[in-house]
Amino acid sequence: MKAVIQRAEDASVSVNNVVKGKIESGLLVYLGVAHNDSESDAEKLCEKIINLRIFNDADGKMNLSLLDLIKSGKQFGMLAISQFTLLADAKKGRRPSYSEAAPPEKANQLYEYFMESVRKNGIICEKGEFQTHMKVSYTNDGPVTIILNTKEL
Numbered sequence: 001m002k003a004v005i006q007r008a009e010d011a012s013v014s015v016n017n018v019v020k021g022k023i024e025s026g027l028l029v030y031l032g033v034a035h036n037d038s039e040s041d042a043e044k045l046c047e048k049i050i051n052l053r054i055f056n057d058a059d060g061k062m063n064l065s066l067l068d069l070i071k072s073g074k075q076f077g078m079l080a081i082s083q084f085t086l087l088a089d090a091k092k093g094r095r096p097s098y099s100e101a102a103p104p105e106k107a108n109q110l111y112e113y114f115m116e117s118v119r120k121n122g123i124i125c126e127k128g129e130f131q132t133h134m135k136v137s138y139t140n141d142g143p144v145t146i147i148l149n150t151k152e153l
Contacts, residue, residue, distance in 0.1 A: 001041045001110070002032040002086040005146040007054055011079040011138035013128040020134070021126030026076035027066055028138050031114060032086025033107040034100050041150040042110050046117035048153060049078075054144050062144075070123050077124035081136060082111045104131055 005027055012022040029049060050067045055076075057063040069076045084107065088096035101107065108130045118125040128134045 001034065001037045001045050001114075001150045003045055003049065003148045004030040004083075004086065005049055005052065005054075005148065006138065007141045007144035008079070009139040009141045011136070013079060013081060013126075013134050013136050015129045015132050015134055020129050021079050023077040023079045023124065023126055024075060025141075026069075026124075027078045028136070028140075029078055029080045030083040030086060031080055031111055032083050033102040033110045034087055035102045035106070037102060037106075037110055037150065039110065039113055042114040043117055044153055045148065045150050046114055046121075048148060050118060050121055050123060052146060054146065066123060067121060070121075077126060078118055079126045079128075079138075080111070080115050080118070081128045081134065082107065082130050 008028045009025055010023065011028040013020050051065045053065050054062050055064040055069055066076055066078065084098060084101040087098055087101040089100060090096040111130060115125045115127055
């Protein structure tokens with residue numbers, strides 16, 4: 001699995017001008033599922049993301065994780081967006097290949113499993129609408145953007 005994690009002041013996703021998911025502050029996560037990914041990849045990625053210390057503490061240092069903020073009673077959440085284009089291979093030619101991306105049924109199952117893993121930790125996890133054209137709006141805070149690949153964790 002690949003993920004692009006962005007610290008966000010706000011984030012929302014809409015389909016046909018209807019908001020499907022929204023957070024006031026927290027993390028915007030774009031999630032790409034590869035054909036050889038499994039539930040253990042989703043669990044590993046969830047654990048890594050919710051514990052990333054990328055939020056500022058009282059001294060202005062990135063020392064707090066999303067899980068730390070939730071445990072302190074702050075209203076932070078996650079907006080997870082399925083994005084197969086994270087699996088693009090553009091090494092040859094000009095048209096990216098998506099042969100590494102999981103088929104839709106498997107990708108959706110692992111996307112949902114990832115979000116459920118996040119929710120089991122007491123974190124609000126909003127989502128987009130799988131396999132549709134979505135519009136994502138957000139304010140990147142920092143900006144802070146982290147890229148993760150479970151094959152490298």
